[in-house]
Amino acid sequence: MPEEPAYQVFLDSLDYLSPVDVERIKAAYAFAARAHASQTRMSGEPYVTHPLAVASAVVGWRMDAEAVCAALLHDVLEDTGATKSELAERFGKEVAELVDGLSKLDKMEFASYQEAQAENFRKMLMAMARDLRVVLIKLADRQHNLRTMSAMRADKRARIARETLEIYAPIALRLGLNKLYRELQDICFRLLYPHRAEVLAKALKAAHGNRRELLTRILDGIKGKLESAGLRAEVFGREKSLYSIFRKMKDKQLSFSQVLDIYGFRVVVDNVPTCYLALGALHALYKPVPGKFKDYVAIPKANGYQSLHTTLIGPYGTPVEVQIRTREMHNVAQEGVAAHWLYKDSEESGADLQVKTHKWLESLLEMQGSDSAEFFENVKIDLFPDEVYVFTPKGRIMAMPAGATVVDFAYAVHTDVGHHCSAARVNHELAPLRTELRNGDLVEIITSLQATPNPAWLTYVKTGRARSKIRHFLRTMRNEESARLGERLLRQELLSLGVVPISIPADAWDQLVKSGGQKSIEEVYAEIGLGKRLPSVVARRLLARENLVTETPSGMTLAIHGTEGMAIQLARCCQPIPGDPIVGSIRKGTGLVIHAHDCPTIRRSRSAEPQKWIDVEWEPEEGKLFDVRIKVEVKKTRGVLGQVAAAIAEAGSNIEYVSMDTDPERMFMLLHFTIQVSHRTHLAAVMRGMRHIPDVSRIARERGSET
Template structure:
């Protein structure tokens, strides 16, 4: 069995690497590693890269006091333990020369080829670009690196090795810098290593981050583990002998080793379960490595015959592998003295993949189908990153979606065709829909879970059979953002809503601009493409719709844009004086503008109400009733409001509030609800004033109506119900009515 994964584990277990001799000397750490699997000509090419990097970094010293070249050589050693190919080792040696020296990516391409240059470029930070904030710079660095990784996964392998060595030598940094780097490592780099199946790198990054973020806790748990190792030595030795003997009895050829849980994993379990260290029994477990897959289940049967298994503590990751390709059988047994014993059972090949993950493609050059599946899963995850990138408008959005997508815990559900889909814990039916395809997500209207209809917000559980029902006219709902957990779903929903809002805002903006142009006695049709192009250049935008959108969202004044458009015509427009008066005064509200038009919750305007419109920055056009108290202060400033009117034909429903005083009798609420339904209206919400022993009660409804006529019909119908004493339309939020009335009483 190849020893590369074991070498890697030994290398990264050191808090700081041993001093390295020059890379091309006979006994150097890098030379020893490369001779295990490289041809002499490949080794010479790597040494040429070493000499190139050594010259570039000549005279530069790290904060640790060592020559700078020791860092890229250490990174190359970590990757050599993974048996990575020549371009990756060269990229490791050269990964800092573009960032820290005058050498360019083009220089590397001419010297070592395009492949190495692209790997180095993918790892290189964007320090030479100015950003508005440190968080934006960090986000853009991740974005660039991960997009390069989506083209070639070796980019992230180099970056992870780079981060691992930086963490091993972090003691030279200032304490605040240590914590900052450790937090970034724990939030992003360790989860990526886990997602790619690089188990040893993942555990080392977590432990090192833990050491610098919580040094006292790290020290306490470390000492406790050392003490427990000694205290439990006799029990561990007895269990190890029993397992080895039992496997021989069942004729299972296996290698049995001890496995110690890494420190951050222990700490995470203690904090998550509020458990003291003395009650964490699976600190030390066992790993059984057999020859092939049938041997895994044979070994499982042998161990279950030896010690009683705990039923709730068995997981079969062979039948259903983790998303990062990890396969193993996990079982917890009740050992001697009732002590729980955790055992992992896997084949040699599964063990190699568990340690090397996606790097196993280079490490073992195996043609086994399982590696192909692993590569496909990795490709799908990288493709999701590309999808998120395409849907995210900026770097901070992308980083937020990435963090969401790096959930370590997963649930496994079945598609209607029987395929298994891995989703993050707490994923909902909407997350599932977007995981299948973005079009399915955008058009989903309902879901069947285990053949029964369920709400779209339902959280999925392991083994659920999920079927999405779509509608041709359906579209994403903004409320979905409250419960989706995957970055892919969140990115697609936000992209759709932003696009829809931008489109609707552009329509409103065009109508506002046309109004302003007509007020200047200019026909909007006379504004030529040349005029628009000049204005777009002046504003620094690419499309006309961007300007219209900004007008609709209140970010630009329609009158100002109109004046600038007219000014660009150099007097070539004919002025019109006989324009319809309506065009000069009003904007028509159709009621279907959804994202770009907001109906004020303070007065709930409905068609038929006299209305005013206010352009609010970032909210677009906000519609109020004429008598709304909120608009009184704006009426004195005509620049802040504009006259609007309803489109004669409206099909949508609008919210309005009703206050009913009724006899305090059983069944009244049901009678009123039935009356509202009979009038063709919907109940959006209802609240009841707290009973105070009175013979009457106040009910507050938010109902949906088409217009004032519909509302009048509804109110007439409700007055006919016996014991309805009074009914009137109210303004404001009904959720506060009962409280306010009670206080005033």
């Protein structure tokens, strides 16, 4: 058995575990030492020093024997010939599952580093959702790798540091591991910006010396005030981390001397009532800054963090940040979910925090439908450190990321509420769906069975959950609509070739699906509807083995209703309406785009690529309205805009948009309207109504101004 000093220190730290557990851990270390015997780290040290350091961090959190064994064995599946079944046989299924959750997906082929990173991240989150110990071991692994990165290439160091700042540090914060979060940030800052970190560290040291007298005076003042109030408390100063100072300077464009809240004070008391008594005493000592008080005791952060935060105006006008908390809150604030194992006296709050964390992880796994890169992007969005707290009509508190909107809230309540939200009341007043939520808002969602997600929502939602659900819905709807359109296009093509689709044998359809690599005929239809495959090519391939083609094509046209959804789009350039002669263009990835026959923007394309154009005709559904642009030249007289708007309304049309071009030197001005009409005859009636106004000199339909 090895006798290295680090190993002996490690064994001495296992005093909280039973002798049986210690023997299992010794066996795991021996297995790891043998498995990694021929390997060294880039620094030249034996490789086993790394798993030993990771296991030591896990022991520092006083985690169970399974977690310690998994930490010692976390690289054996990746870097040695060991298998999961071998680990399960020797150390139990639980340890094998933990190690497997920690292993990267090395054996799979990925198109890029980003794709591999995204898929590894997805696997880690799935393992985390099953067992929270996975992420704690992973974070300890990342912490030791960062501490020992000096021998690595500069570009690799920078890549790993950026990945840590983007993913692992926010996860540590989300799990309440504040001490680890600060260390990861500071190490990455030194790796990415060594010169800036050195300059900032020197400035901080100098500032500490310059402000020592002031800080001592404030500290003594706080201690004296609490003692005179009869409150027992532990008071100590705390320093902002280098990275948080750097971020504040960068985000707010400040110089170092302008960052006044580099130092703060922490007051640790015995119980919750004393927190509020201490707050009152300190507000009597120094004046509080209005709007700078936050009560995270009554409303804890999503990661379990609890404290009272206040900013006071100290001597010489210096702002003083103070955090007031109990000992239990302090343990959770420093160690987060690890406090469950570390502090037995805070077992209850630690267990509650673990339940909350599992709920959060399960909510992340609901985004699994998207591809790895999209999932990765959604989760990164979800790791917001800043939060606002809003209330449901029943008084339930919900934590949302800063900048979250009403739509984000709707999806946080339930996916179906999000899909069908049509309006909202914020603090009992109607509010647009894009309204950003603020602390304390009371939010009520109004739903409608007819409402469906709008692609425009993606431009303002903030949570990964909402973004993922909206994208999934739109993708599903688009595929379904595209499949219906593709089926109609293929049917029309077959009929034009003189073949009735029902007469084609089943094996010909099966062969068509197999030859294209699709899973079903629905996928073939969807590809036709999205313009990825031409119906004429698919039809001829389908009929290649069958002698079914007649010599005389029927020349059929496709009927469209205007209510097909995303699969059929009316071109923005000419905005065709029922009654206009129309033609359809199959555009790859978009589907069928309908243009007016005389649209100026398609002339060249129609002659260059005739195979992409198909004949279509209107078969509009009752009650459907279509947008159309018109321009109206009017004399500059008082109330003329009102007269025109009234004429449009009288003709049964809605105004969607209006703008005007005016020239001070001319007697006339040009009004541009987007109005909604049922068909071409309805548009003519609207225009007739406007011609009766004496100050209207000219009316015309606008085309081709938008491509």
